[in-house]
Amino acid sequence: MVINQNHTLLDSVPRKTLSKEVADRIIQLLVSGNLKRGDKLPPEMELIKMLSVSRPVLREAMSxxxxxxxxxxxxxxxxxFSEKIGSQPYFNMLSLVMDDLPTIIEARMALELGLIALAAExxxxxxxxxxxxxxxxxSKHPGNYSEIDKEFHRIIAFSVHNPVLDSMIDSLLVAFDQMSKNIEVRERNVAVEHHTAIxxxxxRRSPPxxxxxxxxxxxxxxxxxxxESRKG
Amino acid sequence: MVINQNHTLLDSVPRKTLSKEVADRIIQLLVSGNLKRGDKLPPEMELIKMLSVSRPVLREAMSxxxxxxxxxxxxxxxxxFSEKIGSQPYFNMLSLVMDDLPTIIEARMALELGLIALAAExxxxxxxxxxxxxxxxxSKHPGNYSEIDKEFHRIIAFSVHNPVLDSMIDSLLVAFDQMSKNIEVRERNVAVEHHTAIxxxxxRRSPPxxxxxxxxxxxxxxxxxxxESRKG
DNA sequence: ATTTTATAATTGTAAGACAATTAGGATAAA
DNA sequence: TTTATCCTAATTGTCTTACAATTATAAAAT
Incomplete structure (x- = not known):
């Protein structure tokens, strides 16, 4: 089953370029089961002949x-064919809101709140x-513990083992990291206390x-x- | 601020193609504030001269x-320059897991659980x-109420007014819709009861x-x- | 002033060529 | 026989040129 892209309300009359069509057809090739994850696709020249398009068009689709x-x-x-779902698309998307710390924090918060419920299961x-x-x-290690702090959150997020959620949270954690790296709000006691409660x-495996x-x-x-960010 | 893509562990020695570099530079052009949302970019020929690359390379980046x-x-x-963040990237990504209903359901569930906490705020x-x-x-309308049901969930999700979360949930709701449209599990009384409680x-503005x-x-x-899906 | 027409601008597509580098096979040497 | 070296072919990356198609704009005619 393949999602048709042309349902978005944004471009209600979607431009139907050859390269976009080619991209869709290649996705179908991949998803239809002909190729498995990690498989090598036919070389460009062959795909050109298969799809009967020019090389630039094919390369635009591939890009x-x-x-x-x-x-x-x-x-x-x-x-x-990529082994697993990456987070590339999300990074690019997030770069458009990288000036908006509240949006990133909120998105991360929502995702983590959903993830922990599933993690409890x-x-x-x-x-x-x-x-x-x-x-x-x-609690024991002296000095900066921000890396360990992040590890705590990552373990929970990835314990759900959901590739879709993985890529979503991954990009948000990185974005959050980039934006908040100059903001120091570490309070060891609070962190230990909160983490322990979690x-x-x-x-107890209790989602609520x-x-x-x-x-x-x-x-x-x-x-x-x-x-802090309003101060700085 | 722009996220550098080259931090993923996957391709630790990232292929550094010209078109990818051009794409990054164009993102910088957009994000740096030179252009606002909705603005028209310079025509291809001008960008070619600005970035001193060939047209195919530029077009690959643009694609x-x-x-x-x-x-x-x-x-x-x-x-x-797109007005708002769309959900195109997510749709494409989701098309790779469209055979995996549990993954989609789980992702949707996580996202909705996070969203409702913020919605309560x-x-x-x-x-x-x-x-x-x-x-x-x-409760009053006879017949199929699945569209109204979806509307309920959409209102909550979009009440958070977070563009990042919007695009994430949007794609998941569509994907879920596509996959479960043949599965009929509507129980009007249960829906009304649950929705009312929510x-x-x-x-009461109570996140928990x-x-x-x-x-x-x-x-x-x-x-x-x-x-149901195991049966069918 | 309005409509029509023509021109220019812009994206979409094609074809051909060369560069660069890797993989794998052929060859030579130990 | 095994190993090392070299060479060739395959493949992606890039550039140049060209033409098609359509829209927006300006010009011209009514």
Whole structure:
């Protein structure tokens, strides 16, 4: 099953260029099961003949697909069907709102709040232990612990093992990181306290409780950062 | 501020093609404030001279940016900086997992759970009234009410007014719609009951309560749909 | 003033050519 | 036989040129 792009209200009369059509057809080739993840696509010259289009048109289509992370090309080797969904498209999109810290924070908050509910359902014992180690590391390790802090959130997010959510949160965490790296609001005690509460809720596998603890945490962080960023 | 794409672990030695570089430079042009949303970009020939690249290279870059929804081109008119963030990139990405209903449902669930928490903070009186009308419509209107049901969820999602989250949820709702349109699990009474509970929690502006009610609702729907889809 | 027409501007598509580098095979040497 | 080296072919990356198609604008005619 393939989504037809032409349902957006924006361009109600969508420009139907050859290269866009070619891109759609290639997506169909990939999704239809003819090719599996990681497979090599036919070389350009062959695709040209298959689709009977010119090389520039094909290359425009390929560029689009590559920027969407659907394929990737190795110079003088070939074109490959991407192994997993990447976050390239999101990064590009986010670069358009990189001046808007509140929007990024809010988006990250929403995503993490949704993720933790699912994490409470699915997180494994291993991941829980890994999570606990990060809390200990923060409380014991001297100096800057921002990397460990991030690790805590990443473990939770990726414990859901959902490729779509993975790429969404990945891009937001990076964007958030970029924008807030000059804002220092670390409070070790608060972090340990909050993280511990979240951890315990996950251990009890209670989505509502995990949500509440995460909400308190992120709400606190959000307010701190927005206050700091208004100062700076 | 612009995100550099080259941080992904996937292609640790990222292929640095001219067209990709050109795409980045154009993004910089847009983001740097020289151009505002909706503005027309210089024609291709001018950009070629500005960036001193060949036309195919420029066009490959433009194709990428267009597929990412950053710009859009009108034939024989010109290229424009997109007004708002679209959901094109997400649709393309989702087409790769369109065979995986559980993944889509889960992603939608996570996003909606995050969104409702923020909606409880921000939803306006107007939007609440609109929401209430959809509940009445479902209970009173005979026949298929799936469109009204979707409207309920859309109102909540878009009440947050976050462009990033908008595009994420938009694509997921469409994908979900496509995949589940053959699965009929409508139960009018349950829908009204659940929606009412959610509505009341939003009215009380309680994120945890709104979350809980939405979680119960989506959990119920999820189980129903997955059971149905396994049958079919 | 309005309509028609023509011109210019702009994007869309095609074809051909060369560069560059990698992979794999052929060849030579140990 | 094994290993190392070299060469050739395959493939992507880039450039140049050209033409098509259509729209917007300006000019001209009514």
């Amino acid at each position: 689009s697909l590559e920027s969407l992370g659907i394929i990737h090309r190795k110079t003088r080797d070939g074109t490959y 699915k997180i494994t014992q291993n991941e829980l232990e890994h999570l606990y180690q990060t809390i200990e590391a923060i 951890y315990e809720a996950l251990e 409780e995990a949500f509440s603890k995460m909400y308190e945490h992120l709400d606190y962080v959000r307010k701190k950062i927005l206050k | 990428s940016l267009e597929s990412l929804g950053i710009i859009h081109r009108k034939t024989r008119d010109g290229t424009y 921000k939803i306006t009186q107007n939007e609440l009234e609109h929401l209430y009308q959809t509940i009445e419509a479902i 509505y009341e929690a939003l009215e 309560e709104a979350f809980s009610k939405m979680y119960e609702h989506l959990d119920y729907v999820r189980k129903k749909i997955l059971k």
